[in-house]
Amino acid sequence: MITQVSLRALLSREGRRDPNPFYAELHRQGPVCVLADPAEKFDVVVHGYDAVHEALRDPALHVMTGDYPDRRGSSRWRAHPALRVLVNSIFFTEGPDHGRVRRLFGQAFSARRVAALEPAVERIVGRLLDRLAERGAGGAPVDLLAEFALPVPSDVVGELLGVPEEDRDWFPRRVRAFGAILDLGAGIWRYQQAADLAAEELTGYFADLVAKRRAEPRDDLVSVVAAAQDPHDDDPNDDDPNDDELVANLLTMYNGGFVTTTHLIGNGVRILLDDPAEKARVLADPVRAEGFVQEVLRYEPPTHFSIRWAAADTEVAGVAVPRDSRVLVLLGAANRDPRRFTDPDTFDPGRDEGQPLSFGAGVHYCLGAVLSKLEGRIALPMLLRRFPDLALAGDPGERTTLMLRGYESLPVTVS
Ligand code: HEM
Structure with missing residues (x-):
């Protein structure tokens, strides 16, 4: 039997605040549902762990390339700089173009390169802890999100790409504006103008940076990818990235590289503050810290969904997905699938039940997965060690987004 559902409950205020009861209801219905109302923005919802894994590996299910609106006769997206950037980026590219860009940028994310970043991550975390100590001296409340969870990954990905330190404070407001259109829901268009301006x-900014590094290369990713482009060769059939691609990928990688990890750290700290016994275990045992980060990713993932469209007729978990269907892939629900995880609504860093799907799967699997886990397992124990009395100093408010899901601020005292 094919079960039909509506997304209204998920997109309501309550559903966004806590989507897990909606996910539990979906799991009672099976691994895939068809949306009943043709006015909804999706035709199919995939939420079972195995079904999500299958959908993300199905070559017929594409990310939202420009082909999708073009096939529907809608070219309005081209008028929006933010949408043009997304469509030019690896996140929204398929086929040989995707493979080519992924190979080029993937060089920066090899296990060896990421492991070599460990001392830099420790140095960045240490410096930000010093600053936190200064700002929180004498019990003054500080915003852990703005002062730590955000700058740690912003500095790490800034080092990796080669965004100069003095420029990094310029980004958060623009990155937030750009990211706002990635969420689900009918009201998202309200953010389009601000997202276009930010884009x-x-x-x-990134076009300037590429030009600077092309003139004077350094040991960073911007220099590597700029060098991959031959400015004297304008053959459209070769492997060189074009200017738009280069800039769109640097921009989305920088943005995607820090807001997500910010919420991994913020969501993790929030859980630790409520659980002194877990805090002690994470402090005492590096293996536990790794398990803790993995469980935060499962239980409170920074991204709850991915979107696909069917470029050809296909099926997921035996349910027909006709060509042109819009498919909502609920990573956050897959992580709470009772068929995969025992007692899924319990936070248990000791569980040994395999990877959550928070970084996706298949050809678009997150390039930064190893890096962000490294940041989490270094930053959280260092924070606890430095400030054993870390405590909430106010209400962190509610989380209301499903993409880039985390707190707006996290007021704490450090001493
Ligand atoms: C906790 C942190 C992070 C989470 C939860 C996360 C999540 C994801 C997810 C779910 C995808 C797949 C999207 C899809 O299938 O449609 C993805 C892709 C990607 N992520 Fe991450 N990400 C994180 C950190 C990072 C970092 C630190 C970087 C880079 C510095 C990064 C770069 C990328 C890139 C480039 C892709 C696109 C890969 C492709 O399309 O081939 N991510 N991420």
């Missing part, structure tokens, strides 16, 4: 500013 233009960010594009200008």
